Amino acid sequence: MGMEKNISLGDYLYSPELLKRLDFGKSPAKFNPKITAANPGENWMIVRPLRRSDFDKGFLQLLAQLTTVGNVSKSEFNERFTQMQQSGGYYVTVIEDTRYSRIIGAATLTVEQKFIHNCSLRGRLEDVVVNDTYRGKQLGKLIVVTVSLLAQEVGCYKMSLDCKDKLVKFYETLGYTLEAGNSNAMNMRFEEPS
């Protein structure tokens, strides 16, 4: 399964060991200069799983740069964190600026269990955001490649994402494709998010 739900994780959402195993040589992404999750290019930067303590390091404020978050209390955050940990399959990954103890980038891999393809696993990329004051450090590319390699590491047969037109080229450079005749993302909305 590759889902690390039964081991002791401290306040990590998933095992930080998983990120150490990633081989950035497998990705078609070009980094210049070369950086990886283990060596993100600055000694004050770290790529790691989400921690409970990230509530106090601006994780939700960072997500609010992406979309509406609303007033999520610390107990609501902890409850959702616990639910994700118990369910398994949630790999929320962040970049911290350790100088200021602030979360400056995030992306989520979710892993769906299937019956098809020999009870396979399908990964999905969700909620990618990088603090826009940190442009030029390849952090968007870094966080997406990190969770994409993580999908392969935990055994997914494919990784999927939905994106806006303006981001298609970016994701193509990272190995994602619009498959001919089969690349429509449709939605039905039940209510406006508050």
Add this chain to the structure above:
Amino acid sequence: MGMEKNISLGDYLYSPELLKRLDFGKSPAKFNPKITAANPGENWMIVRPLRRSDFDKGFLQLLAQLTTVGNVSKSEFNERFTQMQQSGGYYVTVIEDTRYSRIIGAATLTVEQKFIHNCSLRGRLEDVVVNDTYRGKQLGKLIVVTVSLLAQEVGCYKMSLDCKDKLVKFYETLGYTLEAGNSNAMNMRFEEPS
């Protein structure tokens, strides 16, 4: 949460009670004649959650009409079923022809837990298939509308799907839309499914 993982379910993947609450009047889908999950149009037909015993009722053989399934043993099926039940958020829904004890239709709602939008839930439609010898009974529409209403019932703020070009119009009649500038489904494949 709306996830029914802690109640006694017998061999059901999720509570059959959930399907009884669905209001088909909420769906823009037009059925002619009118059918619902509770009254699927024939007295030998039933719409219900997946059961463990569906391994012996042709569930995997039906999925094989959609894509490759491979040789999944009964114990592998049961293991995946248990994992889905423990994780929560998996609503595999089937149509059975009770005359022959055969599964003739299936669709899956998966529910993803988020931090954004006040710790919201996002639904996804997966693995829709109807036995093609049962054409003309609106079963494709029935099973998709069933799990779409179920998404709303369990509290999702939206329901998403990826589909081929030729299916876009079908899903539009059920309330799904291609959102302008934001309807690209991209994939990265790590290995060929066996």
